Amino acid sequence: MFWSAQAYLLFCPLFCAAQTLPHATADIEVTSRLVQINVLVHEKKGLPITGLKQEDFELSDNNKVQKIRVFRTSSPPSLKSSPLQLPPNVFSNRRDNGSDAAPNMTVILMDVLNTQFLDQTRAKQQVLKFLTNVQPEDRIAIYVLGRKLFVLHDFTDDAAHLSRTLAKLRVNVHEYQPSNDSPITADTGLRDLDVAIENANRLNALASDFRTAERARLTTQAMEDIANHVATIPGRKSLVWVSGAFPFALGIDTKPYQIAFKQSHDYGAMDRSIPIMPRVFNAEMQAAIGATNQAGLAIYPVDTRGLSAPEGMADASSRNSQGSDLNPGFGSPYETMDILADRTGGVAFRNVNHLDKAIRQALDDGRVTYTLGYYPAADAWDGKFHKIAVNVKRKGVRVRYAKGYFALPETNATGELRKRHIEDALLSPLDATVIGLGARIDPASQPAPDSFRVVVQVDSSDLTLKSSGNTWTGSVEYVLMEQATDGAALHITTETLNLNLNKQKYDAIMRGGLLLTAFIKPAPQAYRLRAVILDRPSGNLGSISIALPATRAAQHN
Numbered sequence: 001m002f003w004s005a006q007a008y009l010l011f012c013p014l015f016c017a018a019q020t021l022p023h024a025t026a027d028i029e030v031t032s033r034l035v036q037i038n039v040l041v042h043e044k045k046g047l048p049i050t051g052l053k054q055e056d057f058e059l060s061d062n063n064k065v066q067k068i069r070v071f072r073t074s075s076p077p078s079l080k081s082s083p084l085q086l087p088p089n090v091f092s093n094r095r096d097n098g099s100d101a102a103p104n105m106t107v108i109l110m111d112v113l114n115t116q117f118l119d120q121t122r123a124k125q126q127v128l129k130f131l132t133n134v135q136p137e138d139r140i141a142i143y144v145l146g147r148k149l150f151v152l153h154d155f156t157d158d159a160a161h162l163s164r165t166l167a168k169l170r171v172n173v174h175e176y177q178p179s180n181d182s183p184i185t186a187d188t189g190l191r192d193l194d195v196a197i198e199n200a201n202r203l204n205a206l207a208s209d210f211r212t213a214e215r216a217r218l219t220t221q222a223m224e225d226i227a228n229h230v231a232t233i234p235g236r237k238s239l240v241w242v243s244g245a246f247p248f249a250l251g252i253d254t255k256p257y258q259i260a261f262k263q264s265h266d267y268g269a270m271d272r273s274i275p276i277m278p279r280v281f282n283a284e285m286q287a288a289i290g291a292t293n294q295a296g297l298a299i300y301p302v303d304t305r306g307l308s309a310p311e312g313m314a315d316a317s318s319r320n321s322q323g324s325d326l327n328p329g330f331g332s333p334y335e336t337m338d339i340l341a342d343r344t345g346g347v348a349f350r351n352v353n354h355l356d357k358a359i360r361q362a363l364d365d366g367r368v369t370y371t372l373g374y375y376p377a378a379d380a381w382d383g384k385f386h387k388i389a390v391n392v393k394r395k396g397v398r399v400r401y402a403k404g405y406f407a408l409p410e411t412n413a414t415g416e417l418r419k420r421h422i423e424d425a426l427l428s429p430l431d432a433t434v435i436g437l438g439a440r441i442d443p444a445s446q447p448a449p450d451s452f453r454v455v456v457q458v459d460s461s462d463l464t465l466k467s468s469g470n471t472w473t474g475s476v477e478y479v480l481m482e483q484a485t486d487g488a489a490l491h492i493t494t495e496t497l498n499l500n501l502n503k504q505k506y507d508a509i510m511r512g513g514l515l516l517t518a519f520i521k522p523a524p525q526a527y528r529l530r531a532v533i534l535d536r537p538s539g540n541l542g543s544i545s546i547a548l549p550a551t552r553a554a555q556h557n
Contacts, residue, residue, distance in 0.1 A: 035061070036070060036373040038236045038296055038345060039390050039401045040365055048368035049397060058391040061376055070373025074235045091439045093431035093544040094232050104363040105139045105155060106238040107226055110169070112146050113215055115244030119304035123242045123355060128166060130356035134159035138363050142166055149222040150429050215245075220284040221424060223299070227291035228541075229430035236369045237297045238346065238362035242355065244304045246336040289343050290406050294434070298346035298402070300362045301337040306351040345402040365400075381409045418477065418534060425532045425543040426481050426489070435462040435533055435542030441549065444519055451521040454480070454546065456531050458514040464537035465499065465506070472506045474499040475536040478516055482526040490523045496536075522548065 039057070041049045054071040086092060108127060112120055127142075134140065140162060142152040153165045223239070230237050292299060337348035347365075349358040372390065380386070387404045425432050436459030444453040458476070465474040475498050482490040497516070501509070522529070529546040 034070070034373055034375055035388075035405060036371055037388060037390070037401050038298075039370040039372060039399060040236075040345070040368070041370065041392055041394075042398045042400075044396055044398065049394075050368055052370060052392070052394075056393050057370070057372060058393065059372055059374060060389045061374070061380070062386050063389075066374040066376070068372050068374055070371065072371040074369045074371070089441050089547075089549055091544055091546055093433050093437045093542055104137060104238075104366040105141075105230065105233055105235070106240060106359065106363050106366075107141045107143055107230070108240045108359060109222070109226070109242060110142065110144045110152070111219070111241060111243035112144060113218060114145075114246070115242075115304055119244040123302075123304045124166065124169065126355035127242070127359070128163055130359050131159045131163045131166070133356070133360075134162075135363075140363075143222075143226065144169065145219065145222050147218065148429075149218075149225055217284060220288040223288040224291045225424065225428045225430050225432070227288070227295040227297050228425075228432035228434055229428075230297055230433070231291075231295035232433040232436065235296065236345075236366040237295065238300055238366060239292070239297055240300045240302060240359050240362050241340075242302045242304055246301065246303075246340075286406050289340070290408070292344050293402050293405050297344065298362070298365070299340045299344045300346040300358060301340055301348050302352070302355060302358045303334075303337065303350040304355075306349075306353065342403050345400055347400075376407070381407045383408055418536065418539065421539060421541060422477065422479055422494075422532050422534055425534075425541055426479065426492070426530050427487075428543070431545060432532075432541055432543040434540045435459060435535060437531065437533060437542045437544040438513070439531060439544050439546045441529070441546050443549065446519050448521050451519060452548070454518045454520060454529065454531075456516045456518075456533065456544070457512075458516065458533050458542070460509040460514050462540065462542070463499075463514070463535050464540075465501070466537075470503045472499070472501040474501075476514075477532075477534040477536060479532040479534075480518055480520065481530040481532075482520075482522050483528050483530055484525050485527050490526050493520075 037059075041052060043049060050073075052073075054068055057068060057071075059066050059068055110120075110123065110127070115123070131140075134157070136157060138159075139155045139157055140159075141155045142162060142165070144150055144152050152169060153162055156162060223241075226239060291297075334348070334350060337350065340346070341348040347358075347361060349355075352358060376386075384407060385404050386407045388401065390399055390401050392399050431437075438457040440455045442453050444451045456478070463474050463476065465472045475496065477494060477496050479492065479494045481492045484490055499514075516533075520529075526548065528548055530543065531546060532541055532543045534541040
């Protein structure tokens with residue numbers, strides 16, 4: 001939770017001519033009213049088709065034909081690009097730094113939160129097997145989802161280092177908690193005891209339902225964090241979600257159902273019922289799918305329950321943890337997998353024995369991508385899900401793409417929603433890149449000895465600035481958090497900056513970015529700073545981690 005700290009924080013928006021942060025167009029940019037979609041076109045044998053032109057494509061939005069305004073083709077680069085090396089005490093939340101990224105960027109998400117012990121072991125062994133066949137052009141990251149999301153290894157082409165790091169990962173027997181433990185049959189012959197057992201079953205089912213809801217919240221938030229992290233890496237990216245359960249359902253049934261608690265015959269025969277509302281997680285999934293579409297991130301769900309058992313280990317059938325005892329049959333793990341893949345342009349894998357094949361397809365799918373962009377009519381932003389259809393004027397081809405997007409109107413995010421997004425960004429291990437940020441930290445004599453001057457540069461092209469004549473207005477929230485080595489928040493300071501720019505200042509920040517300067521004396525136990533910039537009109541944000549200078553950090557070692 002946010003709390004007010006003593007602020008040695010002075011916000012000074014500066015306008016100067018400096019190098020603008022690199023900016024990459026996202027896959028679906030709702031706030032700019034431009035919708036862009038990545039399209040894969042393959043022959044029947046699976047080989048990508050190259051050389052297609054804009055006139056080879058037809059596109060419709062909710063059955064309305066759209067004029068294609070943006071057309072790009074991405075294919076493997078001929079040379080391996082090198083990331084820009086930043087000077088000491090200078091940071092950026094955009095890992096590409098203007099360089100070309102490999103076309104096959106893939107995150108492997110090892111989901112221990114929703115996966116049983118045996119299935120975790122299977123998945124780990126098969127990912128290790130895959131890493132022995134990584135190609136030079138592949139860029140792979142491995143993240144782990146438990147009660148928190150953490151980065152095991154970010155993007156690299158060093159397969160040997162990935163393997164060594166993954167081999168050290170211990171499978172977790174504590175994270176996973178089944179959601180549908182088998183109830184005890186109440187048939188003892190003693191009515192009072194049977195009633196007590198049945199009521200206990202119902203209480204266990206309620207607790208199970210709440211555990212499922214918490215897992216769903218953590219899972220969808222992880223997807224959103226990953227999407228925000230890779231948003232500005234050019235081209236199509238893939239997320240291979242390796243999981244033993246998919247703990248939510250989309251749009252199945254929203255009618256409440258009853259759970260009855262019986263009373264013993266000694267106190268009357270009347271049952272007492274509690275209305276329960278099924279958890280369909282539409283809002284959470286809408287946010288997650290919207291973020292993945294905006295980032296150009298396709299999801300490839302892989303059900304670990306179809307994997308072969310490791311050699312020498314007895315096989316055991318994995319229990320389907322989808323749904324709840326409260327509402328038998330509610331939800332379908334395969335429906336969730338299919339919807340996620342279909343709406344993001346990925347492929348769902350179930351009943352597969354080779355996880356390496358699923359990862360390889362995710363990597364290879366991004367080799368040749370066609371990007372189509374169009375502007376829907378102003379009245380099309382109705383808050384509903386819009387179906388996209390793409391047709392290629394060529395026979396015998398297979399076409400795959402994200403099948404739609406949520407047409408959210410451009411309105412200010414509510415205070416509670418902004419607060420939740422900022423909190424998530426502060427605690428996430430991944431930098432959000434939808435708004436480009438750079439930062440520099442230097443020693444300073446104010447407000448007291450051992451203080452620091454922190455300058456955050458905001459990519460102004462990512463902000464929502466509305467013009468009226470020769471005036472541009474906007475509003476951003478700037479949050480700065482001091483963080484301890486264990487991740488605990490020490491001091492959090494927030495400030496809202498309302499922009500009212502004349503043409504001279506507007507031109508200046510478009511050239512050099514919006515600079516925010518803070519003077520701060522960190523707490524003795526602080527080892528890094530975490531900055532978040534939120535664009536209030538759109539709700540988009542960027543975040544960046546700022547390490548305190550090495551001389552100070554050494555005091556903690």
